[in-house]
Amino acid sequence: MIQLLVHKFIPNYMQTKDAQVRKQYGVLGGVLGILCNSLLFLLKLLAGLAAGSIAVVSDAFNNLSDLGSSVVSVVGAKLSSRRPDSGHPYGHGRAEYVSALIVAFLIILFGLELLKSSAEKIFRPEALSISPMTVGILVLSVLVKLWMWSYNRFMGKTIDSPILLAAARDSLNDVIATSAVIVSTFLSPFVPFSLDGFMGLVVSCLVIWTGYGVARDTIDKLLGRKPEETLRRQLEKRILSNPIVLGMHGLMVHDYGPGRTIASVHAEVPENLTLVEVHSVIDKIEHQILNELNVDIVIHMDPVPVPDAAAKAEHVLDAGQNPGDTKPDML
Incomplete structure (x- = not known):
């Protein structure tokens, strides 16, 4: 079902690094969320008001916050x-992180409101009037949210989207909350006490915790956390696999949004090679990393005096070998 929708509405669905394809994934996930959450909000609100249940009404407004998200x-x-434009030369990819942060704040805000309403219900309990229709709506809600968790998780992992992954996490929490x-x-x-009010407290705390988790992860990316170990090793492997690169230092990775990573590094090269020779090799490494890792990297050449290694590198260049095909000696 999920893959059928992706294939139907996203023509180039395999090109997940393309900005327009990413937009289509995000829009599809958002539109499905708007439709599902609108339906669930209306059904739960009517059922909760008819039953006089603060827990059901709280769950309905939780879906309203999901609609806003x-x-x-x-x-x-x-x-x-x-x-990218003149004012934003690195693109607008971080708008996705800002959006995820807004979603997190909305989730926390609604969680706090539900917490207040649930506390009032505990101190001023009211009799519930639960009908089969109410239970049926809640069961339907669990099934819909399970499907929403599934498609958000699938599309979020496909394009590495923090906002879709946040929606998936929120949907799973909704399943737990509605089941409760x-x-x-x-x-x-x-x-002999207001279980409905206490359950509303549990739901509201779960909502707040979800919002906190999304905000924490998003703020880390906006502030600029260190590169993931996997990416660092992949960059090192491709740079150091060339025999004229004797070492590297000063690696810096900047995240400008999903699919937009810029890096810089200092590569140590033999000082007796010409600038043209070294630049040709460095240029190939930069293109390789861009094509294979989708990282736009700038490699600065640092000449170092290593006579033996320099002679070997010069021999490789003279022989016309592909430097990337030869592994460097352990120095």
């Missing part, structure tokens, strides 16, 4: 796909 994700997808509400509706008549 889906709108933000669509806007973020469209903004992040815009081409279903349990509370059955147990409420058999307990």
